[in-house]
Amino acid sequence: MDLDFWWLLVIPVAFAFGWIAARYDLKTLLSENANLPRSYFRGLNFLLNEQHDKAIDAFIEVAKLDPETIELHFALGNLFRRRGETDRAIRVHQNLLSRADLPVAERDHALYELGQDFLKAGLLDRAEETFRSLDSGEYSLGAKRALLTIYEIEKDWPKSITAAEQIEKMGAPSLHMEIAHFHCELAQEALQRKNPDGARAELALALASNPDNVRATILAGDVEAASGHLEAAIAHWKRVEAQNEAYLPLVAEKLMKAYAALERKEEGVDLLIDYATRYPSNDLLDVAYKHVQELRGLDAAHALARRQMQDAPNLAGMTRLLEAQEATAEEPRRGELELMRNLVKQRTKNLPRYTCQTCGFRARLFYWQCPGCSGWETYAPRRVEPITSSA
Ligand SMILES: [Zn+2]
Secondary structure, eight states, X not given: OXXXXXXXXXXXXXXXXXXHHHHHHHHHHHHHHTTSOHHHHHHXXXXXXXXXXXXXXXXXXXXXXXXXXXHHHHHHHHHHHHTTOHHHHHHHHHHHHTOTTOOHHHHHHHHHHHHHHHHHTTOHHHHHHHHHTXXXXXXXXXXXXXXXXXXXXXXXXXXXXXXXXXXXXXXXXXXXXXXXXXXXXXXXXXXHTTOHHHHHHHHHHHHHHOTTOHHHHHHHHHHHHHTTOHHHHHHHXXXXXXXXXXXXXXXXXXXXXXXXXXXXXXXXXXXXXXXXXXXXXXXXXXXXHXXXXXXXXXXXXXXXXXXXXXXXXXXXXXXXXXXXXXXXXXXXXXXXXXXXXXXXXXXXXXXXXXXXXXXXXEESSOOSBXXXXXXXXXXXXXXXXXXXXXX
């Protein structure tokens, strides 16, 4: 019983100690903060009330009064940049850099922030120059990444490749996927300049960097087709299936065109039916349906569409199925089917889209690099209808 009583006493004693300690801390805090100018607290107050303009004015006053406030300069610079007032952000960081007594680490930090200001302002030359001056120290990796962004914006692929390789050497995660695309970009440029050998060399480098890169395989087919080597082109495009069958819709039409040019349309249609049956997708069916109908008639196309709807039902597939039924139906059923098809078609006209898996940007065309977030291979190679929840 005695033991229990002593335990009860511990609680108020601990409480008293806590109270004394808290009072002591508060006193120290107050005496330290007596050195901070009033504008600092005014600025904080404005910031908390979301009055950013007034907060900035108050903080500028503090920075003027007390030149030691390096962190405050950084906070202000960031605030300006985020608000899009890049000229003011640039001035804040340049002001900081003009100090002779600035420690090296803070100088690097200020240079890095200044580079970001220039980048945001679209002054790519000055941003590049600033980031290039940071080739060692804590901010060198961040600066190199920023340089890569600049080279990608400028579409300077050789410099992008060098920068990406340097970043990898600095111990960052692999950029092989990106490097392969930079080589593909160079291959595409060579193809446009009608330099197939140059394009082939870049594509070999792309696949060496990333053997899974489907774009290089597709482009290799394009290079051969442009040189009149249709058999070789078909062989490349067929390899897409083994690499990643999801990308087959991107080569379906190319394949058919090559088979048609070789006067082997039947073989091409067989291949398309085979693909569409084994990998049901709306995009593959789109191409297959058109050519099956053209070559083998409506009944064969109808059978293909019906099977597709059983395997992977969707609204675009339904439009096609209604179209097939309508073509063989008698009046008045034909009129009814037409009404249904038009309604579904109208409502789904703009639904299927390629969708970026990183930022959600939806696009009618397929992109290897997202126009929204600049990520590479962020689009799945198939158009999808948005999923609507039935609330
Ligand atoms: Zn994106």
